[in-house]
Amino acid sequence: MNSEEKIIEVSDLTKDFKEVKAVDSLSLNVIRGDVFGFLGPNGAGKSTTIRLLLTLIKPGAGTIKIFNKHLISERKSILKDVGAIIENPDFYMYLSAFKNLEILNRISGREIGSKRIMETLEIVGLSERADSKVKTYSHGMKQRLGIAQALLHDPELIILDEPTTGLDPQGMKEIRDLITFLCKEKNKTIFLSSHILSEVEQVANRMIIINKGKKIVEGNVRDLLNASDLKVSVEVLEIENAEQLIRQSQWADKLISRNEHTMIFNIQTDEIANLNKYLVENNFSVTAIVPTKSLETYFLKITEEAV
Amino acid sequence: MKTSALKQIIFLLVFIILLSVNGLFSQTKDPDVILNSVKEAFTVIEDYEVDVHIKIDVEFLKVPEGDAKLYFKQPNKIHVESEKFALLPKQGLDFSPLALLDDKYTAIYEGDTTINGIQTCVVKIIPIGSDSDVILSTLWIDQTRDLIMKVESSRKPTGTYTIEFTYEKYQDKYDLPSLMHFSFTVDRMRLPKGMGGQLEAENGKAKEKTGPVIGNVYLNYSNYIVNQNLPDDLFDGPKKEGIKEENK
Amino acid sequence: MIRPLVQIELYKIFKKWRTYIGFIAIGGLVIIIETAMLFEGQKSLDFMTRNLRDSFAFFGNLLNGFLISYLILNMLAVHIPFLITLVAGDLLAGEATAGTYRILLTRPVSRFQVVWSKFLAGNIYTLSLVIWLGIVSLGIGAIMFGFGELIVIGKDSIIILDRADVLWRFLFAYAFAALGMSVVCSLAFFFSSLVENAIGPIIATMSVIIVFIIISAINIEIFRTIRPYLFTNYILSWRLLFDTPVDTAKIVEAVIILLGHIVVLFGITAIIFKRKDILS
Numbered sequence: 001m002n003s004e005e006k007i008i009e010v011s012d013l014t015k016d017f018k019e020v021k022a023v024d025s026l027s028l029n030v031i032r033g034d035v036f037g038f039l040g041p042n043g044a045g046k047s048t049t050i051r052l053l054l055t056l057i058k059p060g061a062g063t064i065k066i067f068n069k070h071l072i073s074e075r076k077s078i079l080k081d082v083g084a085i086i087e088n089p090d091f092y093m094y095l096s097a098f099k100n101l102e103i104l105n106r107i108s109g110r111e112i113g114s115k116r117i118m119e120t121l122e123i124v125g126l127s128e129r130a131d132s133k134v135k136t137y138s139h140g141m142k143q144r145l146g147i148a149q150a151l152l153h154d155p156e157l158i159i160l161d162e163p164t165t166g167l168d169p170q171g172m173k174e175i176r177d178l179i180t181f182l183c184k185e186k187n188k189t190i191f192l193s194s195h196i197l198s199e200v201e202q203v204a205n206r207m208i209i210i211n212k213g214k215k216i217v218e219g220n221v222r223d224l225l226n227a228s229d230l231k232v233s234v235e236v237l238e239i240e241n242a243e244q245l246i247r248q249s250q251w252a253d254k255l256i257s258r259n260e261h262t263m264i265f266n267i268q269t270d271e272i273a274n275l276n277k278y279l280v281e282n283n284f285s286v287t288a289i290v291p292t293k294s295l296e297t298y299f300l301k302i303t304e305e306a307v
Numbered sequence: 308m309k310t311s312a313l314k315q316i317i318f319l320l321v322f323i324i325l326l327s328v329n330g331l332f333s334q335t336k337d338p339d340v341i342l343n344s345v346k347e348a349f350t351v352i353e354d355y356e357v358d359v360h361i362k363i364d365v366e367f368l369k370v371p372e373g374d375a376k377l378y379f380k381q382p383n384k385i386h387v388e389s390e391k392f393a394l395l396p397k398q399g400l401d402f403s404p405l406a407l408l409d410d411k412y413t414a415i416y417e418g419d420t421t422i423n424g425i426q427t428c429v430v431k432i433i434p435i436g437s438d439s440d441v442i443l444s445t446l447w448i449d450q451t452r453d454l455i456m457k458v459e460s461s462r463k464p465t466g467t468y469t470i471e472f473t474y475e476k477y478q479d480k481y482d483l484p485s486l487m488h489f490s491f492t493v494d495r496m497r498l499p500k501g502m503g504g505q506l507e508a509e510n511g512k513a514k515e516k517t518g519p520v521i522g523n524v525y526l527n528y529s530n531y532i533v534n535q536n537l538p539d540d541l542f543d544g545p546k547k548e549g550i551k552e553e554n555k
Numbered sequence: 556m557i558r559p560l561v562q563i564e565l566y567k568i569f570k571k572w573r574t575y576i577g578f579i580a581i582g583g584l585v586i587i588i589e590t591a592m593l594f595e596g597q598k599s600l601d602f603m604t605r606n607l608r609d610s611f612a613f614f615g616n617l618l619n620g621f622l623i624s625y626l627i628l629n630m631l632a633v634h635i636p637f638l639i640t641l642v643a644g645d646l647l648a649g650e651a652t653a654g655t656y657r658i659l660l661t662r663p664v665s666r667f668q669v670v671w672s673k674f675l676a677g678n679i680y681t682l683s684l685v686i687w688l689g690i691v692s693l694g695i696g697a698i699m700f701g702f703g704e705l706i707v708i709g710k711d712s713i714i715i716l717d718r719a720d721v722l723w724r725f726l727f728a729y730a731f732a733a734l735g736m737s738v739v740c741s742l743a744f745f746f747s748s749l750v751e752n753a754i755g756p757i758i759a760t761m762s763v764i765i766v767f768i769i770i771s772a773i774n775i776e777i778f779r780t781i782r783p784y785l786f787t788n789y790i791l792s793w794r795l796l797f798d799t800p801v802d803t804a805k806i807v808e809a810v811i812i813l814l815g816h817i818v819v820l821f822g823i824t825a826i827i828f829k830r831k832d833i834l835s
Contacts, residue, residue: 054661057832079663086661090654094570103566106559109663149658368607369714369799371704375614392615392704392715400612465609493610522610 005032006068007157007189008053013062015048015213022048024213025062030157030191030206035183037200037207037221038193039299045213046193047087050161053191054084066157080109083155085163089146093135097126097145100134101152108153117152123178124148139166147178158182159191164199172199179203197299201225209299225296232272233262234279235288242284251275338414338430341448342404348453349404352481354380354537358530363394365493365522370394377528379403384542396489396524398468404455411435417445422456422471425449440464454482466492466519477531489524556668557675564676568642577638577684584634585627585691589699592623603708619703620696621721627692628728628793636739636764637757638684643677643743644756647828651751651835660833670828674744674821681740685733693725707797714799724801728793731806734813735790739764741820748824751835786816 008030015023023045030036040046051057053064055075064071066078091100101117121127124144134142143166150158160179164172180203182188194200200207201221208218217224236242243258254271256264267275272289279286359377363370375389383403387395417429427447434441440462447457452474459469468491475485568574596618601608604617647670650656659669696702705721707714716724742763746756767787770778782788792809795802 051833056657056660057834058830076663076665079661082661084661086657088654090657092567092570092655093653094572095567103563104658104662106563107556107659107662107664367712369712371715371717371720373717387612387614389614391718392613392617392706394607394611394613394715397608397610397612491610494606 006030007032007034007066008036008191009065009068010049010053011063013049013052013064014060015045015052015057016060021213023052023059026210026213026215027062028208028215028218030189032189033183033187034206035179035190035192035204037204038191038210039195039197039200039207040193040210041195041299044195044211046195046210047161048213049210050084050086050159050191050193053159054082054086055079056086076109080153081156082159083150083153083157084159084161085143085146085150086159086161088165089142089149091134091142091145091149094133096131096133097121097137097148098130100145101149104149105152110153112153116154120148120152121145123151125174140168140171143167143171147175151182155188157189157191159193161193162195163192164194164196176203197296230267230269230291231256232265232267232275232289232291234265234275234286235262235290236279237285237287239263242279245279245282245284249278251278336416336428338416341416341428341430341450342408342414342432342446344450344453345404345446345448345455346408348482350381352381352483353534354378355481355483356532356535356537357483357528359395360527360529361393361395362525362527363522364524366520368394368493368522378537378541380537380539380542384539386542395526396468396491396522398462398465398491399458399460399470399489402458402470408432420447422447423473425456426451427456452482468492477533481531481533483528483531483533485528487526487528489522489526491522491524492519493522494519556664557672560664560668560672561675561679564646564673565679568646568676568680571642571645573641573645574680576641577635577680578687580638581635581684581688582691584630585688585695588627589623589692589695592618592626593699596623600706604706604713607713616701616703617706617715619700619705620693621702621705621718621725623696623700624689624692624725625705625707625797627688628732629791633764633768635684635688635736637761639681639736639739640743640757640760642680643740644747644760645753646673646677646744647747647824648750648753648756649747651833652753654835656833656835666829666831667825670748670825674741674824677740677744678737681736682733685729685736688732689725689729705797707794714797716797716799724796728796731793731796731810732790734810734817735786735793738786738790738813738816738820741817741824745820745824745827748827748831786813789813 006029008028010029011027013023013026014021026045026049038046038049048057052059053066053071055071067081069078071078091097092103095103098114098117098121101120102114105112105117118127118130121130124147126141126144126148129137129141134145137145143163147160147163150160164175167175176199179190179192183190183203192200192204204221206219207221207224209216239258239261243255243263246252246255246263251265254265254267256266258264265275269291272291276286276289356376356378359375361373361375363372373389373391373393375387375393375395378384378386378388381403385400387393412435413433415431415433417431419426419428421427427449430446430448432441432444432446442461442463444458444460446455448454449456454474455472457469457471459467461467468489470490471488472484473486474482477483600618600622604613650659660666702718702721704718705716707716739760743756743760746759747753750756764787767785771782771785771788789809789812792806795806795809
């Protein structure tokens, strides 16, 4: 099953920093040709996972295979075919963009001429500033240079960690288009990390959401975002009592979670009115009912918590 | 009574002088005569130019053997030219019988002795007057050639030095030293701190050596050119750091 | 792979302004010292040799390029290490500060290759700094004073070396000095692997050197016992080359001790670096 070829295969990956479990028994698979969304709020363990994938840090437990090779033992041959941006795009500020790329090119394991360097700079729209020192670059330009260095050696797997941070909407769109282009036209596999669901939604075919180092949900983006899978958040006064009532009612198995002011139900659109009626009849004041796609709700919730 | 007592005293004095100067049975010589003939013999040499090979043997001083050209003009003018840095003994390099015997002095004949198989007579010279640095000099003189074979001289601030001479005849008429052996006391260096630095600290356990040591310098003379009438201004030329300067 | 890595590291080193501080400082310092010696040198030389002048007349020029280069080489213990740490302390920590570890260490090069190439580049910088010191001090010395016999004034000896017998000693002395400075470079490099800013390694290295020198200078029994174990004690062993005869055994011993320091320091650094989690 060539189409199901696993490009990244992570199993039971764990990394502790002193007391904190940054990554907790994480398993995931990225299939060739995927634009794989790696979602989670800030501090969820996304960057740690990416650093583990790129051997910047060593795992506490678990295994990582990339291109079906063990990362630890075949690090060099794997990294030849991986391009990455990790967090902020940092470069040698005292060197020009061209020189930065030239340096990285020389140790990329694939000697590519300066023509390719200029081409790559052209792709990200920096060819005119190729000879300017990076310290004169804006954040957005550095971000684009970051993408350029990830693409430079024409890798099979491209790992992008928050690639649109600090970009204007136009810039964001360009990145999205680029990702689609790389995947569709160049048959690259892309591992896209982000804390913004909508960003992933638009380009990814599969995704995973993690929080506190753990996997929350994994699957096809389309499935996960399926409109039928509606989640409804209901805001009620005296929520403890309301929850008690619900737990003893026919709605009990539809209640997913509860926080300070809201209960979240997994119900169909036509059931919303009945639920409202039930609560009101039992003398609860319903202050708001918001139907959302479940993933978005969920994601917003954990993102808020993280903030 | 009085006259016989006086006679006795005079007799005693003469006896003591004779005893101390010559020994009772040795032949008494007139030191001035001896010195004058040395002087006389040396006056035939107006000036000379000579190559000097210098070998210094001082315990704390490691200096490679060197060569210099030395110019001499009566009575005691010295000019040294050296391509390389050269150290020469300060005391006695300008030694010349004429200079030594120029000032007023008292000479005492002390008897004869043999140096390196050569019969010499020993004459002590005590300068008169306080302007001289020399306290006492002793000369060992080869009377057959009227040459000074050895000098021992005590000077006020720097102590005693001796010079031993070996002569050769040049151009069949000039007896000039072919070798001078200087021997003198040298104070160990007491160096300002900070020059030494860490390396010496390493050796700090070793006891610090102090006090004067005996230094020996051997000068080999060759290629004399005698009496070429060296101009006077050669001796006050640009090489100021000579004996003249040092002696001021 | 090492060659391009070393070239890259050298390129980065020599693209940084701070790299030139060392060269400028040494050049300036040498010019200042040699100019000062032009005016005051004879006086201090006379002072240093005053005892000898009681017994000897001096002919010729002792205040020459060799003497001044010799005196300048004595600065090595404190001044030049500072200039070396400026660069060597930055080699690893600088990448951490700049965040460039992330692009460097995600390439198909091993961590050991990276740390080794940086170490080599740091040592090449160190070597070039010492060579520069030699060139300017001997060069400017030759122009301003010319060459002549070298007088070396030790604690209880004075050595005068024939001018023809000096240059080889300087060549070996600079080589030895480079080795000593390489220990300083290795130490700064080691500290550089521990932290994520370049100031720390500079301060730490200089502190170690200054403390060691102070311990060397204080004449207390306990300090005397530990003195042979301090590398600073051997940094100035190049002076042994200006003795006659040269105490080869002692120099070899010093070379072995210094090499040992370099190997151990680099070894520890390499291990730390290999195990390091890059979080910057």
